[in-house]
Amino acid sequence: MYDSWGALLSARTRASAAVLGAALLVAGCSSGGGGGGKTDDAGARIAQQPKAADPFWVNPDGNAARQVAAFEKDGRKSDADQIRKIAEQPTGEWIGPENPEQEARGYTEAAQRSDRTALLVLYDIPHRDCGQYSRGGAADGDAYRAWIDGVAQGIGDRPATVILEPDAVLHLVNGCTPAEFHEERYDLLKGAVARLKSLKNTKVYLDAGNAGGGNPDQIVEPLRRAGVDQADGLAVNVSNFYSTKDSIGYGRQLAAKVGGKHFVIDTSRNGNGPYTGGSPDERWCNPPGRALGEAPTARTADPLVDAYLWAKRPGESDGTCKGGPKAGAWWPSYALKLAKASK
Secondary structure, three states: OOHHHOOOOOHHHHHHHHHHHHHHHHHOOOOOOOOEEEOOOOOOEEEOOOOOOOOEOOOOOOHHHHHHHHHHHOOOHHHHHHHHHHHOOOOOEEEOOOOHHHHHHHHHHHHHHOOOEEEEEEOOOOOEHHHOOOOEOOOOHHHHHHHHHHHHHHHOOOOEEEEEOOOOOHHHHOOOOOHHHHHHHHHHHHHHHHHHHOOOOEEEEEEOOOOOOOOOHHHHHHHHHOOOOOOOEEEEOOOOOOOHHHHHHHHHHHHHHOOOOEEEEEOOOEOOOOOOOOOHHHOOOOOOOOEOOOOOEOOOOOOOEEEEEOOOOOOEOOOOOOOOOOOOOEOHHHHHHHHHHOO
């Protein structure tokens, strides 16, 4: 993964989502509009946030929720309280490659039972991540189209907000993705936007990079070719650390060039802004001294910003750098540091 464009999750994260999606289908996991769901471990209750300010679904059985239960079981109440800062906020559910329909249905059904909107991140584009920590993706264009169709069938008419393909457009701009794959990728992204927007209650935000990614003019035409005109808007700062202020500035620059499209900002780990030490090539990868950012909410500081979201799940590794486990793996010590450094 290149420094400019942020860190992304791995196959392990997606596999975890597959297991959880299936569990939600079987168990009917729900916390009912404003009530509390319950993890299986030590009875730690994870409540939904007030819908008026934060309409997105809190998964009561995610990695952070399980960590809260584990810490409480071990008598580590202070650490459990810190991890609750993560567990009690809605975070993105990254749909895996194997059972997209089942996972999307599981998450959206659970969210609907709680009278909330599911936040889904779709990240399976062929030739993904250019051989970096989160390399992989669908085998070819036909496989990707089938995967998107599975996601769409799983969502159905239930409410969902989708972040579409972190880095997919950006890697066309910065030269990471080989030229022979460009036309196919534009076609796949445009088709994905169209398929998802055919659904009754789904909003789609096409990933558009971050405030550290250079001249916004370079990505405007690629975004158009990828279908941004049909999307609800843009997603900025996904899995990255740029401040909310800088992200608003970046998003507004892009919005002005793509018909005034609204955007969402990933604020999951931007509480202390970007890391400026170490190798410039991996400042995005498990940087020290970072903090949780603004809590997810649909009440933002700017009329063009539809929401602050936690698309990246805080506490999951960016990759095997700085002592971290492989990308997407839950890393309790890093999660604690993020939580303790936040306000």
